[in-house]
Each structure stands twice: as C-alpha cells, then as structure tokens.
Amino acid sequence: MVHVPAEQANNPAFKEHAPHAAAYAPRNSILTGPIAGFLAWLVPGLGHLYLGHRVRGLICLVTITATFWTGVAIGGVQGTVDPHDRTLWFMAQLCTGGNTLAAYGLHRAVEPRTNEPSVVSQRSAALLAHWLSSDVGVHYTGVAGLLNLLVILDALGRADAPRPARRRRDHLPGDA
Amino acid sequence: MTTTLIALFTTPIDLTGPQRFLLMLPLCLSVALVYKTLRMEDVRAIPAASLILWATIVLAMCAVGVGLWAVFSILV
Numbered sequence: 080m081v082h083v084p085a086e087q088a089n090n091p092a093f094k095e096h097a098p099h100a101a102a103y104a105p106r107n108s109i110l111t112g113p114i115a116g117f118l119a120w121l122v123p124g125l126g127h128l129y130l131g132h133r134v135r136g137l138i139c140l141v142t143i144t145a146t147f148w149t150g151v152a153i154g155g156v157q158g159t160v161d162p163h164d165r166t167l168w169f170m171a172q173l174c175t176g177g178n179t180l181a182a183y184g185l186h187r188a189v190e191p192r193t194n195e196p197s198v199v200s201q202r203s204a205a206l207l208a209h210w211l212s213s214d215v216g217v218h219y220t221g222v223a224g225l226l227n228l229l230v231i232l233d234a235l236g237r238a239d240a241p242r243p244a245r246r247r248r249d250h251l252p253g254d255a
Numbered sequence: 256m257t258t259t260l261i262a263l264f265t266t267p268i269d270l271t272g273p274q275r276f277l278l279m280l281p282l283c284l285s286v287a288l289v290y291k292t293l294r295m296e297d298v299r300a301i302p303a304a305s306l307i308l309w310a311t312i313v314l315a316m317c318a319v320g321v322g323l324w325a326v327f328s329i330l331v
Binding site: 142145155157182185222 | 261263264265266267268269270271275278281282285286288289290292293298301
C-alpha cells in the first residue's frame with residue numbers, strides 16, 4: 080500500500096484521478112500507537128479494533144479473555160492471581176491489564192479480612208489441597224498474559240501502518 | 256445468580272487423574288490461534304493454519320513427554 084499524507088488521501092480530486100484510490104489510506108497520528116497499545120493492554124484485542132482490524136481484534140479478545148478466565152475458574156482466584164505468593168506469574172498476568180485487575184479485585188473482595196491464625200491456616204490448607212488446580216490456573220492466566228504481550232506489540236507495529244481502507248476492508252490482505 | 260458466578264471463580268476445581276493432561280489441549284489451541292491471528296496476512300487462512308499449528312504443538316509436546324519418560328525409565 081502506498082503512503083500518502085492524510086490531506087492528499089482525503090482530497091476528492093486525488094481519489095478520482097489516482098489509480099486504486101480506495102486503497103490509499105491516511106497516515107496515523109503520533110498518538111495512534113500509544114492509544115492502541117494502551118487499549119490492547121486494557122482489553123485484549125481492543126487495540127486492533129481501534130486500528131480497524133476487526134476480525135483480528137475479536138479473535139484476540141475472545142481467545143485471551145476466555146483463556147484467562149478459564150484459568151481463574153480452574154484454580155480459583157485466590158490461588159491463581161496472587162501478587163505475594165506468585166509474583167513473577169502475576170507480572171505475566173498483568174499483561175492482560177483489565178482482566179487481571181478485575182480478578183485481583185475479586186481476590187481482594189473474597190479474601191478474609193483478618194490475620195487470625197486459624198483463618199489463615201484454614202485458607203492455606205484449602206489452597207494446598209488444590210495445588211494442582213492452582214498450578215494449572217496460573218499457567219492458563221500467565222500464558223494469556225504473555226499472549227496479550229504479543230498482541231500489544233503487534234498493535235504497536237500495526238499503528239505505524241496506514242489504517243485499512245474502509246470500502247475495501249474485506250479485500251485487502253491483512254485488513255480484517 | 257451473582258453468588259453462583261462469583262463461586263465459579265473462587266472455588267478451585269479438584270483435578271485428579273491422568274485426564275488432567277487434557278487441559279493442555281485448549282491452552283495449546285489458544286496459543287496457536289492468537290499466534291496465527293497475528294502472523295497471517297489473510298484472515299481467511301487463520302483457522303486452518305491454527306489447527307495445523309495446534310496439532311504440531313500437541314504432537315511435539317507428546318513426543319517430548321514420551322522421550323523424557325523413556326530416559327527417566329532407563330536411568331531410574
């Protein structure tokens with residue numbers, strides 16, 4: 080695809096006379112990359128949706144969100160999203176920003192608000208009984224976070240490219 | 256309704272038995288799907304490419320598992 084300035088691409092005279100004018104798209108602004116990256120971090124796939132790659136964005140949104148919450152459902156939120164006991168995994172999970180923040184909010188909401196030894200040991204015993212579930216859940220959520228890191232980097236890379244031309248969205252390779 | 260939904264994410268599932276290895280399949284599928292979604296230029300080619308990559312990952316992991324099991328059996 081040929082890069083042209085936005086003013087020229089939107090000029091009716093240019094569209095009329097330039098061959099394949101519909102394939103031309105204006106360059107993105109300097110804020111497009113950071114906005115797309117932040118949206119991709121906040122909600123997986125949202126950066127691609129913002130950039131006009133609808134199919135890619137929807138696939139990433141559904142796949143990564145489902146993977147993350149499947150992990151939470153398998154391991155339980157207290158054993159899965161735990162920044163104190165599983166710090167490195169939590170850093171990986173944080174790459175799916177919105178999901179992890181919501182899960183951590185749920186973690187804090189259901190956590191007993193006492194340091195009573197009996198309550199703490201009861202909770203530890205419950206988590207120990209489900210160590211395998213917690214491990215599987217942590218792997219699911221951690222992999223979801225690392226996958227979203229790829230999605231963020233891809234959204235940042237695509238932000239430099241011209242937006243997909245709206246009228247030929249379904250026909251241009253790479254434009255979803 | 257809300258309580259049930261919250262309990263779904265706060266109560267761990269009790270995993271036992273060798274069938275727990277089947278949980279590898281959806282995780283590998285999500286890895287393959289996201290990777291191919293980002294790599295493929297033509298979005299219509301994503302499903303087939305993802306399935307091929309998914310089968311490759313699963314077979315490779317099974318092969319590595321069998322190989323490690325064989326080495327372990329010989330050494331121990």
